[in-house]
Amino acid sequence: MSRDDGGRTGPPVEWQRALHLLWRAATAEVQDVTGVAEHVYDFLLPLPGVGTVVGARWDDRGPLYLRRGRAARDGVVTWLPSDDGWPGGQTCPDTVAADAVPAVRLVDLGAAAPVDPPLAGPSLRGSGAAWAVECVFPLAPGDSAALWLGLDRRPADEEAAALQERLTQVAEILRAGNERILEIRAHEKRQVRDAFLAEASLQMDASLDARETLHRVSRLAVPAVAEGCVVHLFGEDGRLAPVATAHVAASAQSWLTSTARDDPWMKAVLSRGAEDREGIVLRGDDLTGGPFGTPAGPGGPVQALSVSPLRARGRVLGTLTFLYESADAGVRDLRMLSDLAGRAALAIDTTTLYEQRRRHVQMLQRHLLPRALPEVEGLELSAAYHVGDPSLDVGGDFYDVVVCGETVSLVIGDVCGRGAEAAAATALARHTLRTLLEDGVAPAAALARLNRALTGEGASRFVTALVIRLVPADGGWDAEIAGAGHPWPYVRRADGEVAETPARGLLLGVVPDARYEPARFRLAEGDTLVLFTDGLTEARSQDGTQFEEHAAAAVGALAASGKTAAEELVAAAAQFRDRGDDDTAVLTAKAKAKGTK
Incomplete structure (x- = not known):
């Protein structure tokens, strides 16, 4: 122009x-x-x-x-x-x-x-x-x-x-x-929000530990969302209690936790936020009377505060609170806060349910195994159990030691599969064998009776088992063994020689009239009897080699004390294992001189 x-x-x-x-x-x-x-x-x-x-x-x-x-x-x-x-x-x-x-x-x-x-x-x-x-x-x-x-x-x-x-x-x-x-800008903000929520979900879902998940929630949000974050959960008393805290100023975290736990104004705000489906945001005069934004707090002055309910599977677990020290427009994105709270609630609920399930499984597993091994004169007993399945379903491995007068019977078995049905079959198998052996029934006859019980009930799970009855004898024990499809035990002689002891027989719960033949051998003083489930031998290394090829050597390398033998074997298999998630049970008995336990 x-x-x-x-x-x-x-x-x-x-x-x-x-x-x-x-x-x-x-x-x-x-x-x-x-x-x-x-x-x-x-x-x-x-x-x-x-x-x-x-x-x-x-x-x-x-x-x-x-x-x-x-x-x-x-x-x-x-x-x-x-x-x-x-x-x-x-x-x-x-x-x-x-x-x-x-x-x-x-x-x-x-x-x-x-x-x-x-x-x-x-x-x-x-x-x-x-x-x-x-x-x-x-x-x-x-x-x-x-x-x-x-x-x-x-x-x-x-x-x-x-x-x-x-x-x-x-x-x-x-x-x-x-x-x-x-x-x-809205599109870019949605992309950033979606990316953040996706990363938050991955991080929160990466752990099944409830405490770790709670801390991941708070750490992810600071400073990505706000300068401060507190996670509250309802306790058994129905009250909200802080369970995770994060603040950009490390020195402010303990102050923020105590404030969120004890301040009456904060408690009232949290109650409102837990009851509001969309959550609440407080700014300006809404913060009057509260503990934030004053020189008394170690954190900076709070310009806004948001409280979102942690809602999962139809119930409110607690609240997710953010503190904003700047006039950030992000506090207006209630949809993002609600979405983050929903994902956090689902992750927290999942880990909480997992923890409850883990406790229940552990409790049930304890009832399927003996609380403690008996003290037996002339025998040094040890047992170990390793849970291999991260899903924490109840496993089917079991063991027992039954004392009847001077006779000691060692029992080990494995029910195929996992879960409630396997647990029921495990309980039936273990307690049936214990009852029969306490009544003096011989190993082969006890297995035959258990087999008839399983087939008579139409059990859908087959069971492997091994029973060894030990009777005191001069210089050791006379052993009678009967097996039903179970891995053969090892005997480690006092001089370190290791050999398998055959125990042939059909699986339990398959053929109603199956017969089980006993075999006999001698367990001398210093000898160790090693019973185990297939989780031990089927553990695989990275190159696909099974621990079965190394099991005999591992048994031969057991320490002199028989009290730690089972744990040593389980530890050796765990160190070897790169693949294989089956449970492992090991039961050992070392013959000692009479008068010793």
């Missing part, structure tokens, strides 16, 4: 082209509609009669800026709002309704009435304008803007109408550009 000697622009730029350039700048080139200001001044200042362009923007929190561009091309002057309001003491007007159309009018700046418009009056009159065309328009909910064209004379009606139309067109472009920018 060229200029004449008076500093005015020459022939005006063709308006449609100007609008196109402004549209491109507003919708494609800037990340904030404020950045279009210089373009706006360039397009509006060349209009006939226009000497000054003033622009303003404000939201529901107050003024954002007031700018002036002059036709003398001396640049754009920017005034920053002060604590007392706009430059010159003007007050910020109310925001315009989001669905309002641009409001345009012609204003006489020299009228006797109070300065009108209040925002731009000083700037317009200071630049020599006598009249102005005003356009006030919404940019978004709670976000408004205005443009004024300063004129040195009253325009003719036709000229005024043209200026108002063009100013309205500019306002519509700015509004559309701002909508596009907000959409882009």
Whole structure:
């Protein structure tokens, strides 16, 4: 554009082209509609009669800026709002309704009435304008803007109408550009939010330990969401108690925990948040009377606080509280907070249920095994049990030692599968054998009786078992063995030699009339009898080798004391194992001189 000697622009730029350039700048080139200001001044200042362009923007929190561009091309002057309001003491007007159309009018700046418009009056009159065309328009909910064209004379009606139309067109472009920018920001925010929630879910689901999950929730949120975070859970007494705390200032964590636990104001807020389905957000005066935002707390001044209920599977487990020390718009995203709280609640509920299940499984498993091994003169007994399945279903491995007078019977067995049905079969097998052996029934006969009981009930689980009855003899014990599809035991002689002891027989619970034949051998003083389930020998190394190839050597390397033999074998298999998740039970008996236990 060229200029004449008076500093005015020459022939005006063709308006449609100007609008196109402004549209491109507003919708494609800037990340904030404020950045279009210089373009706006360039397009509006060349209009006939226009000497000054003033622009303003404000939201529901107050003024954002007031700018002036002059036709003398001396640049754009920017005034920053002060604590007392706009430059010159003007007050910020109310925001315009989001669905309002641009409001345009012609204003006489020299009228006797109070300065009108209040925002731009000083700037317009200071630049020599006598009249102005005003356009006030919404940019978004709670976000408004205005443009004024300063004129040195009253325009003719036709000229005024043209200026108002063009100013309205500019306002519509700015509004559309701002909508596009907000959409882009919202999309980017959704992407960031979704990525954060996805990562949060992965982190929270990475552990089945309840305490670790709770701490992961709080650590993930600080400082990604807020400066402070507290997780509360309802206890058995129905009261909320803090279980995890995180703060950007490490020194503030203990203070935050005690405050969240003991402060009456905080307790009332948490109760409200737990009852509100969407959660609550407190700002400004809502925080009055609370423990935050005062010099007394180690943390910074809190500008906002949010409480979201931890709701999972139809019940409220507790609350998720965030403390915001800056006026971050993120606190307004209640959907994200609700989504995060929902995911956290589900992870917490899952780990809590897992912990409960683990305790129940451990309790049931203890009832399927003897509480303690008996003290037997002339025998050194040891037992160990390793749970291999991380799902924590009850396993089917069992062992027992039954004393009947001077006779000692060693029992070990394995029910196929896991879970409640396997546990029921395990209980039946162990307690049936114990009852029979306490009544003096021989090993082979006891297995036959158990087999008939299992097949008679139509059991769907087969069982392997091994029974060895030991009777005191000079220099050791006479042993009678009967097996039902179970791995053969090892005998480690006093000199370190290791050999398997055969015990052939069909699985229990398959063939009703199966017969079991006993075999006999001698267990001398210093010899060790080793009974085990297949979880020991089927443990696999990384290259696929089974521990079965190393089991005999591991038995031969047992320490002199028989009290730790079972634990030593289980530990050796665990160190060897890279694959294989079957449970392992080991029962050992070392023959000792009479008079010793």
